[in-house]
Amino acid sequence: MTSPVLAATGLVKRFGGFTANDGVDIAVGAGEVRGIIGPNGAGKTTLVNMITGVERPNAGEILLGGAPIGGLAPDAIAARGLVRSFQVARVFGDMSLVENLLVPYLARRGRLAEGEARARDLIGRANLARLADAPAKTLSGGQRVLLQVAAGFMCPQLSVYVLDEPFAGVNPVIKDTILDLIATERRERNVTFVVVSHEMDIMRRLCDRITVMVEGRVLLEGTLEEVASDPRVVAAYLGKPLR
Amino acid sequence: MSALSARRLWLPILLALACAAAILVLSRFLGEYGVHVLNTSLYYVILAASWNVLAGFTGRFSLAHQAFAAIGAYTSGLLATRYDLPLWVTIPAAVLAAILLGFLLGRLVLRMRAVYLAIATWAFAETIHILLTAAYAITRGELGLSVPPVFSDMDPRSYLYLFTGLAVVSVLGLHAFVRSPLGYFMRAIRDDELRAQSLGVDTVAIKTLVFTVTSGVAGLAGAFYGHYVVVLSPQIADFSEMAKIIVMVVVGGFGSFVGPLIGAPPVQILSSYLAKYGEWDMVIFAVVVIGFMRFNPGGLVDLVRAGWRRVRPTRS
Ligand SMILES: Nc1ncnc2c1ncn2[C@@H]1O[C@H](COP(=O)(O)OP(=O)(O)OP(=O)(O)O)[C@@H](O)[C@H]1O
Numbered sequence: 001m002t003s004p005v006l007a008a009t010g011l012v013k014r015f016g017g018f019t020a021n022d023g024v025d026i027a028v029g030a031g032e033v034r035g036i037i038g039p040n041g042a043g044k045t046t047l048v049n050m051i052t053g054v055e056r057p058n059a060g061e062i063l064l065g066g067a068p069i070g071g072l073a074p075d076a077i078a079a080r081g082l083v084r085s086f087q088v089a090r091v092f093g094d095m096s097l098v099e100n101l102l103v104p105y106l107a108r109r110g111r112l113a114e115g116e117a118r119a120r121d122l123i124g125r126a127n128l129a130r131l132a133d134a135p136a137k138t139l140s141g142g143q144r145v146l147l148q149v150a151a152g153f154m155c156p157q158l159s160v161y162v163l164d165e166p167f168a169g170v171n172p173v174i175k176d177t178i179l180d181l182i183a184t185e186r187r188e189r190n191v192t193f194v195v196v197s198h199e200m201d202i203m204r205r206l207c208d209r210i211t212v213m214v215e216g217r218v219l220l221e222g223t224l225e226e227v228a229s230d231p232r233v234v235a236a237y238l239g240k241p242l243r
Numbered sequence: 244m245s246a247l248s249a250r251r252l253w254l255p256i257l258l259a260l261a262c263a264a265a266i267l268v269l270s271r272f273l274g275e276y277g278v279h280v281l282n283t284s285l286y287y288v289i290l291a292a293s294w295n296v297l298a299g300f301t302g303r304f305s306l307a308h309q310a311f312a313a314i315g316a317y318t319s320g321l322l323a324t325r326y327d328l329p330l331w332v333t334i335p336a337a338v339l340a341a342i343l344l345g346f347l348l349g350r351l352v353l354r355m356r357a358v359y360l361a362i363a364t365w366a367f368a369e370t371i372h373i374l375l376t377a378a379y380a381i382t383r384g385e386l387g388l389s390v391p392p393v394f395s396d397m398d399p400r401s402y403l404y405l406f407t408g409l410a411v412v413s414v415l416g417l418h419a420f421v422r423s424p425l426g427y428f429m430r431a432i433r434d435d436e437l438r439a440q441s442l443g444v445d446t447v448a449i450k451t452l453v454f455t456v457t458s459g460v461a462g463l464a465g466a467f468y469g470h471y472v473v474v475l476s477p478q479i480a481d482f483s484e485m486a487k488i489i490v491m492v493v494v495g496g497f498g499s500f501v502g503p504l505i506g507a508p509p510v511q512i513l514s515s516y517l518a519k520y521g522e523w524d525m526v527i528f529a530v531v532v533i534g535f536m537r538f539n540p541g542g543l544v545d546l547v548r549a550g551w552r553r554v555r556p557t558r559s
């Protein structure tokens with residue numbers, strides 16, 4: 001791997017007496033699509049939260065493009081190109097879909113007219129054109145996920161996109177739409193992705209490499225075929241072989 | 244399909260000027276007291292509109308807005324009486340004081356969650372109220388501080404031009420504020436602050452800016468109001484003033500820009516004519532607010548819109 005665009009070393013996060021991340025190392029190369037899998041409670045979201053400034057690590061270092069970002073506020077980290085989505089979709093409920101997408105664009109001092117054109121184009125590609133001017137609170141759960149993911153693509157500065165379980169609880173059509181959006185952004189902007197998911201067939205298609213987390217640590221890293229055949233991974237998934 | 248970027252810029256200006264003209268025409272048919280009620284209504288229009296930008300648009304439910312009006316009134320009044328400074332110096336100084344204190348209080352409270360922010364701002368306002376009462380050596384406390392008028396003849400009709408102009412400028416300024424990109428950030432912060440932050444919005448800076456600007460607007464209104472009523476009393480910082488602002492915004496339409504503009508005058512008019520019965524107006528308003536909250540949370544704006552939809556000639 002060439003020098004990684006995103007690198008975390010020795011990340012520790014404790015909640016009271018409980019250690020949710022216990023010395024996590026991860027390095028993602030530019031243009032890579034990295035998957036993160038692991039059983040519920042393994043600490044995946046906690047890792048995402050630390051990398052994106054939502055939680056402050058108790059120890060460890062985070063580098064984005066070689067520069068330390070540990071301790072920065074989420075907006076400062078987003079301004080540097082590292083953007084995320086949340087496991088439970090967060091949208092601006094009282095704002096229309098177009099307005100939702102304008103927020104990240106205007107935050108980088110983009111022009112309203114251009115932002116609106118981009119937003120409507122993206123909403124069209126997300127098959128939400130019919131709802132473009134409706135408040136986001138009227139969306140279904142799956143549509144909300146889609147809008148949330150699309151919002152990240154409206155960031156002009158986007159270089160690393162961390163998606164926390166973007167395929168959970170959405171129907172196959174929306175899954176494919178999200179995959180299409182990701183493919184387009186990779187092709188056109190060379191965005192790096194870190195995708196947390198339990199959907200093995202999607203991860204197989206999507207990811208270059210997989211990081212497996214168990215009980216707050218990185219168990220191993222490799223291609224999906226490599227990790228899926230590892231007996232420790234199988235054991236971590238309670239004896240269910242990964243398909 | 245509506246194009247956000249194609250919004251007409253001259254429409255709000257025309258509307259504001261039409262309203263101003265209507266007010267001035269209406270005043271021809273009113274006696275002196277009626278004109279006085281109009282003046283105070285316009286004062287509350289400014290306070291309600293600016294508080295709505297903070298509470299309704301940005302979701303930061305401050306209970307200190309009346310305190311910033313009081314800071315404006317007393318700063319200008321004290322500078323004018325103690326140092327004999329002209330009003331064109333004291334009023335800008337008063338706005339500056341409100342801006343500065345707004346900035347400082349904002350820095351202090353804007354990291355707090357909603358309930359704590361409400362309590363902390365309430366405590367700040369109470370402190371101002373008590374200071375104004377207790378520091379009677381300077382403020383003359385409940386006795387009242389006599390300050391110079393803007394117009395030496397103290398004719399309410401002269402003041403009507405002043406307050407109409409002030410309201411037009413303030414409201415158009417606030418409108419430009421919420422229609423700018425900042426307005427998108429305010430609403431995003433209200434809906435989900437962490438999400439706004441994670442999309443690169445510097446929420447701390449935006450909230451501080453909104454708090455500072457709206458405090459400054461309240462200070463501006465308060466400063467002119469002080470030189471209209473010419474006797475300042477700590478009552479201007481009393482919580483009942485804040486309650487009145489909330490009533491106006493809720494009756495008009497919380498979070499709608501037009502809401503407080505149409506909510507403030509009827510409330511103030513009613514309140515003025517009920518004043519001779521003591522504090523009963525607040526009881527009536529409490530019932531009205533509960534009624535609106537329960538049955539029509541969108542306020543008068545919503546009723547007007549619904550009515551308009553019914554009477555409008557049906558177009559395809
Ligand atoms: N704010 C918090 N306070 C206390 N404990 C927390 C907090 N956040 C996470 N935890 C705990 O840390 C552990 C890891 O949680 P995390 O959300 O990171 O897991 P995850 O791998 O994302 O799981 P899932 O697949 O269910 O999303 C869990 O046991 C959780 O209860």
Ligand SMILES: [Mg+2]
Binds near residue numbers: 044045046164
């Ligand atoms: Mg999780």
